[in-house]
Amino acid sequence: MSYVGRTVEEERRMLEAIGVDRFEDLLAAIPREVLLEQPPPIEGPLSEIEIRRRFGRLARSNDADHSVSFLGGGVYDHYIPAAVNALAMRSEFATAYTPYQAEVAQGTLTAIFEFQSMVAELTGMEVANASLYDGATAAVEAALLSRAHTGRRRVVVAGAFHPHTIEVLRTYLDPGDLTVVADRGGQCAPEDLKPALGPEVACVLYQHPNFFGLIETPHAMHTLAHEAGALAVACCDPIALALLEPPGTSGADIVVGEGQSLGNPPSFGGPMLGFFACRQALVRRMPGRLAAQTVDRQGRRGFVLTLQTREQHIRREKATSNICTNQGLIALRATIYLALMGREGLREVAALCVRKSHHAAERAAALAGYRLVHGGPFFREFVLECPVDAARVCGQGRRDGVLPGVDLGRFRPEWRRWLLVAVTEQRSVEEIDAWLRVLERAGEGVR
Amino acid sequence: MNLERRLLNEQGGPGHRGPGLPACDVPPRPLAELLPGARLRDELRLPQVSEPEVVRHFIELSALNHHVDKGLYPLGSCTMKHNPKINDEVASLPGFALAHPLADDESIQGAIRVMHDLQRALAEITGFAAVTTQPAAGAQGELTGLLLIRAWHRSRGEASRRTVIVPDSAHGTNPASVRLVGYETMTIASGSHGTVDPEALRGALSAETAALMLTVPNTLGLFEPRILEVARLAHEAGAQVYLDGANLNALVGHVRPGDLGFDVMHINLHKTFSTPHGGGGPGAGPVAVARHLEPFLPVPVIVERDGLLRLSSDRPGSIGRVHGFHGNFGILVRALTYILTLGPQGLRGVSRNAILNANYLMRRLAGTYELPHPEHCMHEFVLSGRGLKRYGVKTLDVAKRLLDFGVHAPTVYFPLIVEEALMIEPTETETLDRLDHFAAAMKRIAAEARESPQLLLDAPHGTPLQRLDEGRAARELVLRWQDPAPAPSPSAETSSTWR
Numbered sequence: 001m002s003y004v005g006r007t008v009e010e011e012r013r014m015l016e017a018i019g020v021d022r023f024e025d026l027l028a029a030i031p032r033e034v035l036l037e038q039p040p041p042i043e044g045p046l047s048e049i050e051i052r053r054r055f056g057r058l059a060r061s062n063d064a065d066h067s068v069s070f071l072g073g074g075v076y077d078h079y080i081p082a083a084v085n086a087l088a089m090r091s092e093f094a095t096a097y098t099p100y101q102a103e104v105a106q107g108t109l110t111a112i113f114e115f116q117s118m119v120a121e122l123t124g125m126e127v128a129n130a131s132l133y134d135g136a137t138a139a140v141e142a143a144l145l146s147r148a149h150t151g152r153r154r155v156v157v158a159g160a161f162h163p164h165t166i167e168v169l170r171t172y173l174d175p176g177d178l179t180v181v182a183d184r185g186g187q188c189a190p191e192d193l194k195p196a197l198g199p200e201v202a203c204v205l206y207q208h209p210n211f212f213g214l215i216e217t218p219h220a221m222h223t224l225a226h227e228a229g230a231l232a233v234a235c236c237d238p239i240a241l242a243l244l245e246p247p248g249t250s251g252a253d254i255v256v257g258e259g260q261s262l263g264n265p266p267s268f269g270g271p272m273l274g275f276f277a278c279r280q281a282l283v284r285r286m287p288g289r290l291a292a293q294t295v296d297r298q299g300r301r302g303f304v305l306t307l308q309t310r311e312q313h314i315r316r317e318k319a320t321s322n323i324c325t326n327q328g329l330i331a332l333r334a335t336i337y338l339a340l341m342g343r344e345g346l347r348e349v350a351a352l353c354v355r356k357s358h359h360a361a362e363r364a365a366a367l368a369g370y371r372l373v374h375g376g377p378f379f380r381e382f383v384l385e386c387p388v389d390a391a392r393v394c395g396q397g398r399r400d401g402v403l404p405g406v407d408l409g410r411f412r413p414e415w416r417r418w419l420l421v422a423v424t425e426q427r428s429v430e431e432i433d434a435w436l437r438v439l440e441r442a443g444e445g446v447r
Numbered sequence: 448m449n450l451e452r453r454l455l456n457e458q459g460g461p462g463h464r465g466p467g468l469p470a471c472d473v474p475p476r477p478l479a480e481l482l483p484g485a486r487l488r489d490e491l492r493l494p495q496v497s498e499p500e501v502v503r504h505f506i507e508l509s510a511l512n513h514h515v516d517k518g519l520y521p522l523g524s525c526t527m528k529h530n531p532k533i534n535d536e537v538a539s540l541p542g543f544a545l546a547h548p549l550a551d552d553e554s555i556q557g558a559i560r561v562m563h564d565l566q567r568a569l570a571e572i573t574g575f576a577a578v579t580t581q582p583a584a585g586a587q588g589e590l591t592g593l594l595l596i597r598a599w600h601r602s603r604g605e606a607s608r609r610t611v612i613v614p615d616s617a618h619g620t621n622p623a624s625v626r627l628v629g630y631e632t633m634t635i636a637s638g639s640h641g642t643v644d645p646e647a648l649r650g651a652l653s654a655e656t657a658a659l660m661l662t663v664p665n666t667l668g669l670f671e672p673r674i675l676e677v678a679r680l681a682h683e684a685g686a687q688v689y690l691d692g693a694n695l696n697a698l699v700g701h702v703r704p705g706d707l708g709f710d711v712m713h714i715n716l717h718k719t720f721s722t723p724h725g726g727g728g729p730g731a732g733p734v735a736v737a738r739h740l741e742p743f744l745p746v747p748v749i750v751e752r753d754g755l756l757r758l759s760s761d762r763p764g765s766i767g768r769v770h771g772f773h774g775n776f777g778i779l780v781r782a783l784t785y786i787l788t789l790g791p792q793g794l795r796g797v798s799r800n801a802i803l804n805a806n807y808l809m810r811r812l813a814g815t816y817e818l819p820h821p822e823h824c825m826h827e828f829v830l831s832g833r834g835l836k837r838y839g840v841k842t843l844d845v846a847k848r849l850l851d852f853g854v855h856a857p858t859v860y861f862p863l864i865v866e867e868a869l870m871i872e873p874t875e876t877e878t879l880d881r882l883d884h885f886a887a888a889m890k891r892i893a894a895e896a897r898e899s900p901q902l903l904l905d906a907p908h909g910t911p912l913q914r915l916d917e918g919r920a921a922r923e924l925v926l927r928w929q930d931p932a933p934a935p936s937p938s939a940e941t942s943s944t945w946r
Binding site: 001002003004005006010011013014015017018019020023025026027028029030031033034035036038039040041042043044045046047048051052054055056057058059060061062063064065067069071073074075077079081082083085086087089090091092093094095096097098099100101102103104105106107108110111113114116117118120121122124126127128130131133134135136137162164165167168170171172174215218219241242243244245246249250258265266267268269270271272280283289290291292293294295296297298300301302303304306307311312313314315316317318319321322323324325326327328329330332336338339340341342343344345346347348349351352354355356358359377379391394395398403406407410425428429432 | 452454455456463464465466467468469471472473474475476481482483484485486487488491492493494495496498502504505506508509510511512513514515516517520522525527528529530531533535536537538539540541542543544545546547548549550551553554555556557558561568571572574583584585586587589590594618619620621622623625626627629632669670671672674675702703706707721723724725726727728729730745766767768769770771772775776777778780784786787788789790791792793794795796797799800802803804806807810811822823846847850855856858861876878879905907910911912913914915916917919920921923924925926927928
């Protein structure tokens with residue numbers, strides 16, 4: 001199989017025009033000893049028929065193909081309107097690249113501008129960028145910006161934060177510069193955060209709703225961060241922000257997060273969608289692409305990439321970040337999703353998540369041996385303590401066509417009986433009942 | 448009549464909305480009761496538009512883009528080749544699209560198998576021992592590779608090595624990534640043939656050198672003829688040699704970078720392995736390493752145990768995670784589909800035809816534009832528009848005029864070492880007809896520059912908008928839609944369903 005349209009005769013004509021006898025003459029600069037006589041022995045070629053057969057089998061071997069998901073922990077099974085797929089898969093968006101030539105990229109640039117507008121609105125911030133790789137690296141970029149802005153080194157992570165995001169922060173920062181303030185009963189307690197702050201702290205990062213699904217008290221954290229001269233960075237879920245007061249309103253300096261839940265499938269954790277919003281005063285330190293409004297020579301409104309002097313292709317080692325591309329197509333999906341759901345629809349999604357997750361939590365807590373680990377208010381997601389190891393509940397679910405939640409034992413051995421359960425607007429009351437039966441079966445005979 | 452395009456927030460209004468949601472089938476208790484103490488927001492100024500109008504909006508926008516499926520897109524260093532449709536179909540299979548990264552290993556065997564098989568295939572193709580598929584993009588691959596190098600030096604008690612030597616022809620991400628890991632860049636000038644001069648390198652190498660970072664072929668499209676000597680010199684000085692794999696399309700199936708003396712490289716799946724560029728991502732930047740760097744790869748790594756593939760974080764030397772989950776899995780599926788579709792000979796045909804196309808186009812244009820480096824090129828070449836300056840025309844004007852011929856402009860003003868650079872990469876999927884059309888357009892533009900330069904200075908003429916005022920954009924810095932009217936009172940837009 002080949003995607004090259006070329007005959008032997010055409011190749012001969014081309015070689016002649018180039019002025020060589022054989023193709024190999026073009027490789028004269030390559031040392032003989034490293035030129036392969038045969039290509040590496042990989043598999044293939046496979047026709048589309050064989051590709052479909054092979055990958056169809058692999059895809060079906062993932063339980064997600066035929067199971068009802070209560071999995072969350074940063075990646076959620078939300079409703080994706082049909083129009084999102086239909087529009088975002090179009091060649092005009094998918095097979096274009098970074099809009100270097102604005103005159104033939106107004107589609108992409110306008111969509112980025114709309115994305116920035118909607119993220120700024122959701123987060124309550126003045127500006128947002130065109131997106132970053134994922135929520136975890138967006139948190140890293142917020143920490144790096146804070147360090148550059150304050151000239152301080154220490155980064156404080158407060159409360160129940162996604163363990164993977166902490167790991168990514170450790171990879172990018174010197175681990176000695178990272179302080180993690182543990183949660184108390186699932187949430188960040190101001191009396192725990194305060195002693196961790198000092199004149200060397202660049203920023204306080206917190207997650208809201210946090211890793212356990214609990215709602216934090218952003219205004220209290222913003223105040224504490226600012227009293228210490230640090231920036232306040234919120235890591236938020238955009239669906240929750242349809243309902244919750246945006247962190248910008250109560251003084252956050254930067255709001256980042258994972259935007260997968262906006263019109264994107266879980267896709268095994270990638271591609272995801274990091275978003276990054278901040279106060280206008282920080283815009284020149286912002287990482288990633290930025291689209292701005294302007295006019296063309298006839299005075300018509302149009303959009304271009306702007307402040308490119310922040311970026312690596314101009315500034316090289318002095319750039320604000322090494323980021324080159326954004327997650328263009330994923331951000332486009334989020335933009336289409338937000339346009340379709342709109343102000344009414346997105347709030348309904350959020351409200352359904354709250355009501356369904358609370359219903360599921362209450363019913364589960366009434367089952368013998370199960371209890372809710374935390375008492376605070378939660379959005380969409382909660383931690384259930386099981387009478388058996390959570391892994392056993394997951395095993396039971398696999399047999400019953402239900403993915404009952406994330407086994408938190410994967411993060412810490414002392415959490416091995418904790419199941420992190422997400423209930424989105426997609427879960428019907430019948431599916432919640434099926435999930436409850438999985439819990440019952442898994443717990444049978446233990447009490 | 449030319450109606451100015453309206454943004455989403457300028458369309459529709461209260462009462463307009465898209466697809467509906469099912470009625471709440473659990474007790475609809477008030478949110479304030481379910482979320483005691485939480486501060487809720489009063490207003491949310493998102494668009495209010497019906498589905499048909501949303502669809503029209505984005506279809507209208509789509510028509511304003513140039514894209515590979517429409518025409519030639521010869522952006523140098525970006526490898527804008529055909530994006531096979533089967534790749535997208537496979538990635539959207541429900542078992543892949545719905546797979547969750549935190550599910551237990553038993554329930555995601557198919558997804559882990561895809562990553563495993565891709566890692567093995569990439570290791571074969573590049574000639575390295577091991578591959579991580581976690582980095583989300585080329586720039587993140589660079590960062591990962593440099594962290595691996597740093598970890599290796601530290602493990603040998605050589606943490607004092609902190610300098611990375613980068614040629615002046617390198618991509619801007621190289622020095623930016625170097626700085627991100629706390630290293631310093633030392634730039635060395637290219638030799639007269641645009642490639643690394645071993646003597647200059649010898650002078651730059653020292654006990655401080657952590658790594659030499661090269662792009663092969665380099666950004667002039669030239670293979671480093673003395674690469675084996677260059678790598679040996681770096682190794683003798685105790686440095687590691689990093690390959691920026693952006694230009695792997697020139698080598699695939701013909702040369703394995705692992706055989707050239709490199710220790711680590713990143714691979715841009717959205718370039719060589721045909722995944723769509725998506726208007727600027729998502730891509731993927733897997734990193735391939737020689738055996739000695741394998742212990743430092745990001746976690747989790749794939750291990751086979753009891754007949755099951757498992758994701759293991761038991762790697763004490765690991766640099767840690769670089770991504771929240773497993774990287775851009777949807778891109779990995781597409782790349783593996785592409786590799787298996789082509790097979791060994793198909794992959795070899797990729798570089799063969801990429802090199803053939805670039806050389807053909809280069810010779811067609813050599814008499815019309817200056818060609819600073821006349822050697823045979825690999826997959827791309829760089830022209831200079833310097834000769835047009837006497838007509839008051841710049842490379843930027845040539846680029847803008849090309850848009851009128853239904854092709855995208857090349858990469859311009861890069862690499863920095865060529866004045867008024869035009870960096871052209873046709874890729875292997877362009878036919879002879881397309882190349883001839885492009886060459887004809889470039890020649891006609893050169894003639895126009897002589898005869899009617901104003902035509903170029905005013906270009907483009909046939910695009911949806913004319914040249915845009917970038918200076919004004921940066922001065923006024925309007926980065927989001929602003930509501931010209933005061934926000935409606937919350938009561939007017941509040942529906943009872945969400946409170």
